[in-house]
Amino acid sequence: MQNVLTFTKTLILLTVFTAPLYTAQSYAHTEASKDAVKEKESQANERSLGTISVQGVGAIDVTPNAYSVTFIVEEQGTTVSKLSGQLENDLTSIVSFLLEEGIEERYIQSMQVRLSPRYNNTPQGREQDGFTLSREIAITSTDLENYDRVLDGVLKRGVDRIQQFNFVNMGEASVYQKAxxxxxxxxxxxxxxxxxxxxxxxxxxxxxxxSGGNMPIPVMRADTFSKEMSLSLPGQESVNARVNVTFNINQ
Structure with missing residues (x-):
């Protein structure tokens, strides 16, 4: 019985004196780790001498592979419903022609419709004289060799004005990413x-x-589409991209 009591007392003493020793060792290890991290941060700060900022520029040369153009169709008269019917007939003829020329339906967009009153100045003052109903048609085509034939065809089928003509690149987004x-x-x-x-x-x-970039597109105005002028195909254009980067400077 006395041996059992002696063993129990010894075990209690070991437990009492060992536990604080383990806790102190863990605390010392944690503090040492913190000191090591601080030392590394201090060394990194000592190595850093400030920053350097630069602008990088990237340019990729591309040749436009398509064109986009917007047509304006107009009808004038005194009855809106009649104007709408005439305009619809013009649009049907124009779209049918564009499809026959191989332009995909998804690249033919019927855009904004405008209805505005027309006025005449008379001795009695300004008087309304009917309405003007107009509609825009925007197309995109990769058939660069035959764009002149397309323009001639739509003008014969009711297009009153060519608002804008652009040479474009269908893969502009991927080209810009490369730049x-x-x-x-x-x-x-x-x-x-x-x-x-x-x-x-x-x-x-x-x-x-x-910091942005650009892809310059040659634009041809409507007044260039006269029979006396020759429309040339586009040359190469440059797609540009710019970035601003700041680096740390080390010893």
């Missing part, structure tokens, strides 16, 4: 060149922003 990647690479190269001349190293990226 953006090129701009990022250019920003890296510029930063490394400057850092090398200063005897420092480029660190991590602190900030990056896209």
């Amino acid at each position: 953006l990647v090129t701009a990022v690479a250019d920003a890296k190269n510029r930063a490394q060149l400057l850092a090398k001349e200063l005897g420092v190293e480029v660190g991590e990226v602190v900030a990056i922003s896209e």
Whole structure:
């Protein structure tokens, strides 16, 4: 019985003195870890000498592979319902012709309709003289070789005005993304060149922003569509992208 009591007392003493020792060791380990993190942060701050900001530019040359054009169809008269019927007949004839020319239906859009009163100045004053009903048709086509035939055809079928003619690139979004990647690479190269001349190293990226880009499109006005003028096909255009990047500077 006495042996049992002695063993129990020994076990209690070990428990009492061991537990605080374990807690102290854990606390010391945690504090050491915190100190190590602080030391690394301090070293990183010491290595960083500030920042360097550059602008990267990317440019991809492309040749427009399509054209877009907007037509205006107008009818004038005194009865709106009659004007609407005449306009609908014109649109049906124009759209049928465009489909025959191979322009896909999804690239033919019937746009805004406008109805406005017409006025005449008389000795008695300004008097209304009927209405003007107009509608826009916008198309896009990749058949660059035959766009002149399309324009002649719609003018014969009731189109009154050609509002705008643009040469475009159907893959503009993907081309711009490539230009953006090129701009990022250019920003890296510029930063490394400057850092090398200063005897420092480029660190991590602190900030990056896209500053926009552009894809210039040649626009041809309606007054260029005279029979005396020859419409030439478009040449290459440049799709541009720009990025602003800020890097840390390290020793």
